[in-house]
Amino acid sequence: MNRYRVTCTNCKNSVEDVNKSIIVDDHRPALFCCEKCVDSFYRSEIEHFLTQEKELRRDLQYFDKIIIDDQIKESYLKETLKDPQEIWEDTNPLGDKYYYLLNEFPYEDQTTFYFIIICKVFNSKPSFILHYTLGQDQRFVNFYRTSKKVKGEEPKDGFSKEQMVIPQEILNEIQVLRSEYFAQMLELRKDRDIKYEYFPLYEKFLTETLDNPDEVYEQVENDKIISTSVKTAYLNEEAFFYYVIGMKIKEVDNEVVLPIFSFPTTDVDLCKYFNKGSLIHKKVRN
Secondary structure, rough: OOOOOOOOOOOOOOOHHHHHHOOOOOOOOOOOOOOOHHHHOHHHHHHHHHHHHHHHHHHOOOOOOOOHHHHHHHHHHHHHHHHOOOOEEEOOOOOOOOEEEEEEEEEEOOOOOEEEEEEEOOOOOOEEEEEEEOOOOHHHHHHHHOEOOOOOOOHHHHOOOOOOOOOHHHHHHHHHHHHHHHHHHHHHHHHHHHHHHHHHHHHHHHHHHHHHEEEEEEEEEOOOEEEEEEEEEEEEOOOEEEEEEEEEEOOOOOEEEEEEEEEEEHHHHHHHOOOEEEEEEEOOOO
16 A cells, blocks of 8 residues: 555656656656656647747748758767757746757868757756757857856766755745736737747846846835846847846845746836836946
């Protein structure tokens, strides 16, 4: 008799032998009974990254195709998984982590291209591929150099470990607040503002906005300190404001901001609405 009932995260069927289950993410305690359930669970994210690439190419007007034999492409994929030249780590507003592996390979006419993999990590090793692509245009490649480059120039240094454990009740509260702020933003934004489907192009500004904001506002909601960081930035020479709304929590002896919701905008009225609370930081410009 099993003391506890363990179920598959996707199909919810009981998992009799946990040792035969599949886990693909160091940072999410999700267990799967089979590879089919892993594919089904992450299907929406797989489709998201495919759509993201299409929109990125359209935005950059970069449509060239790199023609490589399937067998050679498979060998490049395995080599990139095994020994990437670059490893980048990205975190979404809910704390889910994604890893970007890049390798540069020779191509025709003494040129090169990059093999790019987006994946999950378990036990410090790539565990599940969400998307992969190939590119030569540096603007395209740089999009996949995300918020944090993993320390250590040698791949043997591996993947950094997340030290902070966020209580489930905080994660639940963040999810509720995220839905509320998202609804407010959609209701108030003007039609001429940055289109929602382009938001993934701007996610790389999240860490920069938190680390080096132009302004920071704070207010208290339900006994929680809500922090709003704002930064003026540029994408394709177009100026915009990037907002990161987060919750301040204690981590040992420090206070950290957990992102709740982030978005880009060119709407000054929307900025005025979200500039709530006391202005506690303003960058002095020369």
